[in-house]
Amino acid sequence: MKEYLHKKLLASLASLGLATDAPPIFESPRQPDHGDLTTNIAMVLARKLKRNPRELAQQIIGRLDVDHTLVAKIEVAGPGFMNFFFTGKFYQQQLRELVVCGDRYGRSEQNGPMATQVEFVSANPTGPLTVGHGRGAVFGDTIARLLEWTGHRVEREYYFNNAGRQMRILGDSVRLRYLELLGDPIEFPEDYYQGEYIKDIARHLVERQGDGLRNEPATGKFKGQAEQEIFADIKKTLKLLGIEFQSFFNENSLYETGKIAEVIEELRRRDLVYEKEGALWFKTSALGAEQDKVIVKSTGEPTYRLPDIAYHREKFRRGYDLMIDVFGSDHVATYPDVLAALKALDYDTEKVKVLIHQFVTITQEGEVVKMSTRKANFITLDELIEDVGADVVRYFFLMRTITSHLNFDLALARQQSDENPVYYLQYAHARICSILRYAEQSGHASFSPDADYALLTTGAEMDLIKILLQLPEVIASCASSYEPHRLAEYLHSVAGIFHRFYHECRVVSESADLTKARLALCNATRIVIRNGLSVLGISAPEQM
Structure with a gap:
């Protein structure tokens, strides 16, 4: 609907002779009585034109040619917001489409498919993976999944060094x-x-x-x-954790094939390196940094920056449209220099997106868990998986933004109750599957293509329908902003609204038609939760 209204709004503006550099932005109002979507485009234009925003909004609405079987009304509110109210028919059509799409609901091709590489984990083979590696692993894999769901061709790559x-x-x-x-x-x-x-x-x-x-x-x-x-x-x-890589890249190959020497020569030709005290320095001060950085130590051993520059040159040569690097916070100091070098070597660094995740602390009842294990002097990732399960590990690593430090609460992760957000979500899916099984045992089809969605009119039913229809937009938004935690939050909200619907609306009732419609709504909820969990790499059990 946003795309539809976007086109109609631009046509309305054109008919009024109004041009806008910023495209209209539609958002969901915070208060339900303010409609289904709202835009402030009239206020934005009014500031430029020095006009009354409410009057301008009324003019724009007067020229809007919308299908009134889908849009019930458009109101001007406050200082000039344009609020759109959709018809029941619109929601019925969208709900039917959701059920028909099934496993594919939520998939899209936002900006056309791009050849994308996601590099993550990239831990050298010196010991077991840590929980810190685990956060980067789950995040990187979920970013890849989000991009695949939005139409991109994604390759997962693991970069490692078996020398040094x-x-x-x-x-x-x-x-x-x-x-x-x-x-x-x-x-x-x-x-x-x-x-x-x-x-x-x-x-x-x-x-x-x-x-x-x-x-x-x-x-x-x-x-x-x-x-x-x-x-x-x-x-x-x-x-x-359900993570498999399509390729592994050995840093040592950069030395064996002369790629490291090529980078040094390229930087030297651009007068961006010099020797001092037996070391080779990268003239990052000439590229905007406060001070120059060593790229080859006096011992002859390169620092991290040099092979990283060479590695990214190889990525560019492979022809990716987008290259995503998922790093731990220990890379904060080095990656800007790598990007600066690539830019100096005439590569389009807009194609490189660096995502930094913060540390993980394992806690139990508010106390930091400091312990050595049989394997190492830290809790290893596989030991954490064995303790709480892969689904819980994935969800807990994803439920906070990567820019914040993560406290992994072991006591909460071990709980099998609604307090554990993974259990809460999976239980909602299992409950729906149980409802559908009960319906079939009672002689009702778990899904009827001729269900009359017009019968779904209560507040709980409409709230559930509205949030279910947000899945494609949520996935697309999480993919473009690289924020999978928002999908986890959305699914938690879906489960909460479903539980309210379940308690307020009897699904299998004396009315066969209403039962059909409510079973279809349950099925739609099952699809959304299952698809959303699939994007997060988490299972959706049918029984618990």
């Missing part, structure tokens, strides 16, 4: 634990990788190789075995 100092330390850590298992005395440095998972990898090597690796360098089979086992565990953990 941390991987060398990993190999050394496993080697020392291996020698320890053979009975050799060792000194284990504090900055080496702790946790039982290192001992497990070493134990596997002893079982397969015996003492045959005593003289093996840490960067050989020790590092290789560790990387293989840890990466397998990472992929297994992500799969528990």
